[in-house]
Amino acid sequence: MAEDSRMIVSRIGETDQLFLQQNTPALALERASLRLQLVHVSHSRAEQIHFLQEAIVLLEQARIEFEEMPLNLYLELSIQLARTYLSYFEISQEQRFALITQQILKPLTIYENAEIYFLLAHASLGKNETAMTRHWLNKYSKSNQFDPILLNQHPAFQSLKQHEWFATLIKAHLN
Template identity: 60%
Template structure:
């Protein structure tokens, strides 16, 4: 369920109060996710950057502050962090944010999680690395998290849609 900005701000206040009672990785993830939602709702660049910076800090802290957490939660924190950096890239067009995404996720490829592959492909296309883009998209296409609609509609892959290998990849998933 997508919340409106008033509901997000109310929940933000609630989760910030919960943080004062003690932090958990789940709480860090929720607090960062709320900020990422505000980024998507905001029309103001400075506001977007502010919420992105807060989200990054919360996610980085959540990934390292706790000695033990379920693997799925660690992956979710990392994927949200990658998402935050790619939003930074979209706002600024600075390739360093795509590089940071690659640095966060590349060590995690042994988990064989499709969303990790997707964000690595997204970062690679953003850095104009066609061979790596193809590599990560091929891995993504064989994962259980593969989303054909996302790949067909994501604007980052527009330049690849007419390439033979990309068309074959899409066709292989349509049947």
């Protein structure tokens, strides 16, 4: 096991012990994040799916278990949950995970969060919904956090480079 993996597993043990003492939304977020880190260092599809499923359970449970939490923490949990489902989609190529991502995030668009728009665009593309992808990318491009370099280099959006509207979106923000 690589040193990075050992450190992650060690921290998982620590946070799981903290969970037994008292769970909080922030702790659930950290516990899920650690499992997602293991997804990225694992080379085994079965391990990746296992860690994704654990992260999903932790995040889903935290979103419903705590009746009161600050809005920004709820948004963080929701965005992390959406990222987790998108990772699951990337590994499995099952469109239902892109759909779940959309179902999590669409109600949250009222908060005009750039990452929500970006993730919705990614999920829409995963479902081959080019018009919706374009819609969410246009909203993303109007936010202060728009990153044309990230968008241009992100592997999920490579197929869009052939579209004139995508090139125009990128170029308009690079000048």
